[in-house]
Amino acid sequence: MSLVAIGACYVDTILSTSHYPGEDEKLRASNIVHRRGGNCPNSLEVLQQLTFGSKTNLALNLISVLPARSSVASQQIVSALEPRVHLDHCIFREAYQEPASCYIIKSQSTGSRTIVNYNELPDMTTEEFIRVTDKLGPQATWFHFEGRTPEVLLGCIRYLRNSFRQARISVEIEKPGREGLQELAEAADVVFYSKTWAQSMGYTSAEDCLRKQSLKTRNSSLLCCTWGQDGAAAFETRTTQFVHAEVDTAPDFQVIDPIGAGDTFNAGMLYALNCKDQEWDLSTKVGFANRIAGMKVAQEGFSGLNRALEYYD
Template identity: 70%
Template sequence: MLVAIGACYLDTILTTPYYPGEDEKLRATNVTRRRGGNCPNTLEVLQQLTSHESTDEELPLALITILPAKSSITSQQIRSAFRSRVNLDHCIYRDGFEEPASCYIIKSKSTGSRTIVNYNDLPEMSLEEFTGIANELGPKATWVHFEGRTPEMTLQFVRYLRKQFPSIQVSVEIEKPGRPGLQELAEEADVVFYAKTWAQNLGYRTAEECLREQSTRTHEASLLCCTWGQDGACALERGTEDFKHVAAYTTENFQVVDPIGAGDTFIAGMLYALNCKRKDWDLSKRLAFANRVAGMKVSQEGFKGLDRALLSFG
């Protein structure tokens, strides 16, 4: 079972001709509301990809997240947004809270950029809550992926897994620029996904520079990955020092339509490759596939139909 742990949001996305200035009034050309959050987005894509696997290779999926009261309308909406392939039995519900974590996104058509404002009043997961769930899941969980939230607490989660369930593979997403504790968290993981924004904030000029330097710090890791927007993505296997780079995915008449969740989709593609194609695909194919799925995501609204990447991937 692959378990993803991170915040689940309700996204409101406003598409505008350009980004408005302060105190400016501007009419949006489109509004979209959908379930969001890094780990839920990753699982949304993973459930599509794994549905193509045979029974022997099937990878069960689970989400652990904090939600408002179980009786709240928003919690019911979030649960119904996932198909039965994602197990939500271990989510934590906060009684007395009705509002979910919310994300408001302004997407500029003129530049393709997006500005994000988050709101989340739900109390974070405690160590006691996590250990209870981890003990209940036990050896059924073969892989646990963490969003890089509350790094100090997440670091305790990872260390608990290391001690009690050492066979579990742990991956982490390192994304938020300037968030204290992310470096220490990366140094405890088996697989690390770095975002361009985090890397640039530390002064790295390229994805390769980031991975080469980080490989001297992340002694537990077997694989480091870094996405770099229009400059594609890179991966580095520690131990062998095998380094791969792939250019940004593109096709004839390719257009950037919706970049929201591209990084989450890349992670989904790589987790799929590592868990379901580990015997068949080498590092080059794993990276190329993750990059392809992410590129396809950028060229469409939302996450539907991304499993078609498997049909066109040779």
């Protein structure tokens, strides 16, 4: 078994400030953190913790566009994820030295964060994806896509449907205003919707989003949506079963670091669907993903999140 995640890999610079600065305001940060980021790499970092020592022996792979293999950034990214996440199939742009970069201002007064991205690396093409997946072979049983370039990814999914017919496909629908995401959702087996995307489409709750999206994504088997302080929900299209999980936090819970909470929820669901599919019902799967996402918000970074398994194993 092998899970392949396809998405951008960033180098994050996170500045913590007392409040979000106004225009032309000079503000001193209280802390700075540099770390590897990106939706799929974040999910894989959590998954490698959850699957470590697992009897399911789920191999984890990342397909991402990176700068030159010899660049400092690429070497740092490889060392941060390997050996439990395999980067053999990443696409290295040898003409570039700078990685995709993300600059994040985190407000301590509100717990919110504002993000500015920079990325000059040319996106992956469908042809490059086909070459990479042909090398992966039939052991690739699950493909998870960050919904970045829908027109390219639709071509990738069509290829998988013809050549990897037993593989399951999930997509993350996150960024508002990005054309083609609805078509991408309709092509997948499992869909992860963000609150920001759902609200941009006029949905008022996770349940509203999932029930109405189920009428448009008839080929999908499972739809999931996170909704911040209102928890998360899932809708199984075959049975029409709807599950909602309230926010699962300790009594002394505080928002410490919300960056990557959605990626952590996705990792929790991907773990449940790949490693506990026959053991856990849908309510347990969503509850687990929701718990681990809550744990992420209450701490800096992603380390130690596998302790969520103590409540379920």
